[in-house]
Amino acid sequence: MRKTKLSEKIIAVVFLIFVVSTLYAQENGGSADELLSPLEITVEGQTEKAVIDPVSATVYLPLPYYRDSSGILFPISHSAVTSVKLQEGLTHTLPSELDLRRKTSFTISSVATGESRAWTIYGGYQIPGSDFSQWHSEKVPGFITLGSVECGEMPGGTEQSLWDNGNPAYATSGSKKWPTYHVTLPDGSTAARLTTRSTFGVIASGNLFTGRIERNMTLRQLLGFTNKNGKALIDWGIPFEAIPKGFRIKFMYDSQGDLCSLSATLENRSDGIRSVIAAAGYIGTGDTSTATPDILISEPDTNGMRTLSAFFNYGENLKDSPVLSGDDIIGTNDMPVTHINIVFASSAHGDEFKGEKNASLTVKDFELIY
Numbered sequence: 229m230r231k232t233k234l235s236e237k238i239i240a241v242v243f244l245i246f247v248v249s250t251l252y253a254q255e256n257g258g259s260a261d262e263l264l265s266p267l268e269i270t271v272e273g274q275t276e277k278a279v280i281d282p283v284s285a286t287v288y289l290p291l292p293y294y295r296d297s298s299g300i301l302f303p304i305s306h307s308a309v310t311s312v313k314l315q316e317g318l319t320h321t322l323p324s325e326l327d328l329r330r331k332t333s334f335t336i337s338s339v340a341t342g343e344s345r346a347w348t349i350y351g352g353y354q355i356p357g358s359d360f361s362q363w364h365s366e367k368v369p370g371f372i373t374l375g376s377v378e379c380g381e382m383p384g385g386t387e388q389s390l391w392d393n394g395n396p397a398y399a400t401s402g403s404k405k406w407p408t409y410h411v412t413l414p415d416g417s418t419a420a421r422l423t424t425r426s427t428f429g430v431i432a433s434g435n436l437f438t439g440r441i442e443r444n445m446t447l448r449q450l451l452g453f454t455n456k457n458g459k460a461l462i463d464w465g466i467p468f469e470a471i472p473k474g475f476r477i478k479f480m481y482d483s484q485g486d487l488c489s490l491s492a493t494l495e496n497r498s499d500g501i502r503s504v505i506a507a508a509g510y511i512g513t514g515d516t517s518t519a520t521p522d523i524l525i526s527e528p529d530t531n532g533m534r535t536l537s538a539f540f541n542y543g544e545n546l547k548d549s550p551v552l553s554g555d556d557i558i559g560t561n562d563m564p565v566t567h568i569n570i571v572f573a574s575s576a577h578g579d580e581f582k583g584e585k586n587a588s589l590t591v592k593d594f595e596l597i598y
Contacts, residue, residue: 263338269309272309293354332348350598357390358593360594363382364387366387368399377404381406392441394441397432398427407423415531419590420590422435431582434574437572441463468494474508478536482587483587484588486584488573490571498566504552505559507551524538574589
């Protein structure tokens with residue numbers, strides 16, 4: 229009897245707590261889970277609102293790539309919290325400084341009911357100019373044309389763009405039939421088109437990448453790299469510290485019997501060594517039959533563009549990645565990410581001057597997935 233009465237009292241107390249929390253939620257216009265949710269969280273330098281998901285109890289902070297106009301990378305590994313807005317009567321355990329590269333756990337609790345809910349917060353940024361809607365003109369040197377050549381097909385709004393292409397090297401041929409250029413799609417939006425060319429019997433793949441190609445090549449460089457590897461003329465990748473799950477991009481490919489390549493690697497660069505920490509990418513003909521568990525390819529949209537979603541492989545899985553070469557050094561998971569290297573090419577082996585003439589890859593709206 230004593231045990232039964234004790235059990236009844238426990239049930240009554242639990243029921244009372246439930247009733248109080250329910251009434252409190254109703255008075256404040258939401259469920260208990262909704263009430264134990266943040267209204268807003270910001271960190272110093274944040275320019276967009278937090279994405280708060282009360283169902284999964286996660287907060288994602290979309291951050292700017294640059295901290296400010298100085299061109300310094302946003303300090304994602306040590307972001308100072310400037311504001312946490314909650315419903316009245318709630319408290320939180322969020323630290324005053326966050327490493328937004330990885331998920332940080334915290335709780336939100338109700339003073340009135342004693343209930344609490346566990347949350348996680350993380351962040352990431354996108355690379356400016358990744359929709360490929362803006363293009364600018366540059367004067368690049370040309371040996372055959374004796375002087376400079378005007379190229380209006382350079383990605384980004386200014387010469388300081390984080391994206392580049394191989395047109396400055398192609399300009400040495402004297403041709404203005406650029407391998408990489410912008411096009412207008414049926415819906416009026418702008419995209420980048422990468423087309424494999426052939427000049428003087430040398431294959432030149434259309435390409436688009438993060439980094440910077442050599443602008444003032446010497447004749448020795450020009451003659452040397454065409455017999456070897458075009459990679460030597462490019463400073464690959466850009467500073468980057470976030471840890472995305474993968475990337476997403478809209479693409480369309482006319483293969484002409486060739487293979488296109490869309491890839492990204494997360495890298496650590498220290499002591500003069502470039503180590504690959506993670507890789508994601510696709511090499512194929514552009515249709516859904518070449519999809520894998522790490523690659524999702526949608527049906528075409530009204531522009532004829534498919535959406536490719538590629539997810540990063542880390543650690544041991546990297547050695548089987550189709551986007552890495554035998555020369556790549558594989559890093560370890562405990563290495564911090566310092567750079568991201570993204571490359572799109574109309575011919576997957578264009579860096580070795582191999583490919584099919586007129587193979588054409590159209591891309592737009594590159595986005596990192598967090």
